[in-house]
Amino acid sequence: MPSESSTQAFSRGPxxxxxxxxxxxxxxxxxxxxxxxxxxxxxxxxxxKTIVVTIDPSRRLAQALGLTSGQGRRGEPVRVDNAPGDLWCLLLDTEATFETIVRVNSSDHTKAEAMLANPIYKAMVRHLGGALEYAATACVQMLHAEGRYDLIVLDTPPTANAIEFLEAPKQIAEVATNPAAKMLASSGRIGMKFFGLGSGALMKVLEWVGGGAFVADLGHFLGEFRIILSEFQRRAGLFADLLASPATGVVLTTAATEFSVREALEFLNVLGRHGLRIDGVVLNRVDSPPPAWPGDDVVLAGLDRPGDRDPSEVLARLRDLHRHLGEQADRAAAARREMLARQPGVPLACVARMDPPPSSLVDLQRLGDTLWPGS
Ligand SMILES: Nc1ncnc2c1ncn2[C@@H]1O[C@H](COP(=O)(O)OP(=O)(O)O)[C@@H](O)[C@H]1O
Ligand SMILES: [Mg+2]
Known part of the structure; x- marks a missing residue:
């Protein structure tokens, strides 16, 4: 569990x-x-009463949270047994989330079924970059609108660049609102070439769809999907507004290296521009400094069975390793100082690298208790 030396808690509760x-x-x-x-x-x-919307838990973590024992369907909340309170977990499912959006916001059952069977709709949900991010934000919106939980914790998708998470859902809206697409719906694939429409989110989706009733599918998709999306937005409100309201806070996690801290500082600026409130930054997997070098004699005496190797060579290698660990810990400490100096108003915490990695409920509970002391 977290070693004293490198785990540093937030100064207040969760x-x-x-x-x-x-x-x-x-x-x-x-x-x-x-x-x-x-x-x-x-x-x-x-x-x-808390729900964690999770995206890609490791197998062991998923097991600990009860996500693998078939209690619920993917995309549905599962109560976490043996949690220290009313804790729920939901494994995000992109297709299930879109299906809910379509079913709840279609004007009638037949139209919903037709949309769910539409090849262009299916390609969008399965392949379009941004679909996972859109599903994550929509899932949070729906849970928030339901009002059954006091707190929704969203584990955001593993987008290469965290900033993309905020931008990616726009692609989905673009698919439905692209004005050139309407022309396409009446002119077919020939029109696509004719109008020089090679790029854009909708074009990417169309590339995934094979031949067949293309014009009819596209016309239906464009007609209906925009209505469904705008109905969803009308009911759920604008996600950007929810994000920028005091109801939403952000915890930023990063590594304790110079590069990661610089990247995190940039991201904090972007979040600020989107109007988000930063509740804390966690520097995770921080390397603890090694214990002081006990002296060559002590190390030599402690060498178990140097075998055929020259003891002085073994000693030199151990000294190198010790220095390397010391430098790594120094770099982590410098990264932490940099973060504190540049963002003095943002609560900062550090979590030591743990071996084995935290994955049981007990590990997670101790990690949470250590990081966020009682409020
Ligand atoms: N403090 C830590 N010490 C050691 N291993 C950790 C620590 N925090 C996370 N891990 C491990 O690092 C890996 C990535 O963690 P994960 O939470 O899945 O990251 P992400 O969701 O950002 O991709 C997992 O194997 C996890 O168990
Ligand atoms: Mg993850």
Whole structure:
């Protein structure tokens, strides 16, 4: 579990009481899914009915959260047994989320079925970059509108660049609102070439769709999908407004390296421009400094069985390793100082690299308790 030396907690409890949505953002592989689960557990322990919308949990984490035991369908909330409070978890499913949007917002059942069977719709949901991000934001909107949870924690998709997460859903709207597409609907694929419409989100989708009743499919898709989307937006409100309201906060997770901190600082600026409120930054998997070098004699005496190797060579290698670990920890400490100096108003916490990685409910609970002390 977190070693004393490198894990440094936030100065106050999980997220303020007026938050209804907490986004956990950051570059891929830094610990978003892990920290989103730990934060969700911590909030549940404080007595808030919490749901963690997760995207790509490791197999062990999914097991710990009860997402693999077939209790529920993908895309549906599952209660986390043995959690320290009322904790729920939902494994995001892009197709299931879009299906709900279509069913709930179509004017009638037949139109919904026709849309769900439309090859252009299917290609968009399965292949278009931005569909996962759109589903994540829509899922949060729907849960928020339902009002069954005190807090929704969203583990954001592993978008290569975290900024893309905020921009990607626009592609879905573009598919339905592209004005050139209407011309296409009446002119078919020939028109696509004729009008020089080689790029854009809709064109990408069309490339995935084979031949067949293209003109009819496109006409129906364009006619209906825009109505469905605008009906969804009307009911759920504008996501950008929700993000910029005091109901939403952000926890940014990153690694404790110079590069990651610089990237994180840029991202904080972008989030600020989108009107989002930063509740905290976590530097994750921070390397602890090694214990002081005990002296060559002690190390030599402790060498188990140097075998055929020259002890002085072994000693030199160990000294190198020790220096390397020290430098790594120094770099992490410098990255932390940089973050504190550049964003003094943003709460900062550090999590030590753990071995083995945290994946059981007990690990996550201890991680959450350590990071967010009682409020
Ligand atoms: N503090 C930590 N110490 C050690 N391993 C960690 C720590 N935090 C996360 N991990 C591991 O790092 C990997 C990536 O974490 P994950 O939460 O899936 O990141 P992301 O969701 O950002 O891709 C996982 O294998 C996870 O168990
Ligand atoms: Mg993840």
């Amino acid at each position: 997220v303020s009481a007026n938050r209804r949505i907490e986004l956990v953002v950051g570059p891929g592989g830094v610990g978003k899914t892990t920290l989103a689960a730990a934060l969700g557990m911590r909030a549940a322990a404080e007595g808030r």
